Amino acid sequence: MTTNNNSKIAIVTGAYGAIGFAIAKGLVAKGYEVILAGRSERRLEEAVATIMVLYPNARVWYEVVDLSRKSSVQELANRWEGDLHVLVNNAATTPRERLMTSDGIEVQFATNVMGYFWMMHYMSKFMKDIDDARIVNVASYWAGDLNMYDLMFDIRNYNNDKAYRQSKQANRMLTVAFADKLKEDGIKVNACHPGDVNSKLSNNLGYGGYELPEKGAETPIWLASSVEAQSFSGKYFEDKNEKICQFSQNKEAIEKLYRFCSQIS
Numbered sequence: 001m002t003t004n005n006n007s008k009i010a011i012v013t014g015a016y017g018a019i020g021f022a023i024a025k026g027l028v029a030k031g032y033e034v035i036l037a038g039r040s041e042r043r044l045e046e047a048v049a050t051i052m053v054l055y056p057n058a059r060v061w062y063e064v065v066d067l068s069r070k071s072s073v074q075e076l077a078n079r080w081e082g083d084l085h086v087l088v089n090n091a092a093t094t095p096r097e098r099l100m101t102s103d104g105i106e107v108q109f110a111t112n113v114m115g116y117f118w119m120m121h122y123m124s125k126f127m128k129d130i131d132d133a134r135i136v137n138v139a140s141y142w143a144g145d146l147n148m149y150d151l152m153f154d155i156r157n158y159n160n161d162k163a164y165r166q167s168k169q170a171n172r173m174l175t176v177a178f179a180d181k182l183k184e185d186g187i188k189v190n191a192c193h194p195g196d197v198n199s200k201l202s203n204n205l206g207y208g209g210y211e212l213p214e215k216g217a218e219t220p221i222w223l224a225s226s227v228e229a230q231s232f233s234g235k236y237f238e239d240k241n242e243k244i245c246q247f248s249q250n251k252e253a254i255e256k257l258y259r260f261c262s263q264i265s
């Protein structure tokens, strides 16, 4: 795809989901050219149409991509032309059964972890040396129990909450890894908890959610666009406040996870 180079360009994954749509809408409202990324073309078309009704002058497009498949992310990178200023990794899933992708990767690990990893890996080349390039990883405070030796629940009994918490810990660890690796290219990488929002994802985990999607989108949008957040990298935020991330200290574990992800085909 070719983008208009007069405005800043942002891509938001999971962009017709509850929080993703609110992030996309919020970035459009701030004047960004926004590309909605997701796997259902029909739902992407509807989301673009809804935004165009709200903001008739919006520059908003979509790209069909299945984030659980490396080849699909590679295809997106292959057809991308031009700069990318903001990447918001937001798409995630919480199936109640242990499912595998056609490439043999457990679905939560494929989507929630590798989807973020592949987007950073393949799309960051379009962000290199751009003034103020930012990656925002939508993670969660609900994170933990990452088992480096059983990342795909081959040994442990699968439980969607456990797999989800592990994936969100991985998002936070890989934020630190990519912040370090992309530093030379001037790309800032941060993670955040969005908010507790009623969605397909949270319902699958047995939660409702008491905050509006727009509230959940506030911290990701702030990290992606505000002057205050411009200099941060490798940090974790809740409600626009930096929090000490318990998963960011163990550099050896972070590097090990990064290496594991690099080797996944």
Ligand SMILES: NC(=O)c1ccc[n+]([C@@H]2O[C@H](COP(=O)([O-])OP(=O)(O)OC[C@H]3O[C@@H](n4cnc5c(N)ncnc54)[C@H](OP(=O)(O)O)[C@@H]3O)[C@@H](O)[C@H]2O)c1
Residues within 6 Å of the ligand: 013, 014, 015, 016, 017, 018, 019, 020, 037, 038, 039, 040, 065, 066, 067, 068, 069, 089, 090, 091, 092, 093, 111, 138, 139, 140, 141, 142, 168, 193, 194, 195, 196, 197, 198, 199, 200, 201, 202, 209
């Ligand atoms: N909701 C909360 O309370 C809460 C709290 C903390 C963190 N978060 C984080 O916020 C983010 C957004 O969650 P949400 O609550 O807005 O969930 P959601 O409404 O279920 O949205 C998730 C989005 O991800 C997409 N997606 C899933 N698998 C995909 C794939 N393989 N390829 C492309 N897109 C895919 C979904 O599309 P389909 O409909 O096609 O599957 C959907 O658009 C997630 O990263 C989540 O971990 C949410």
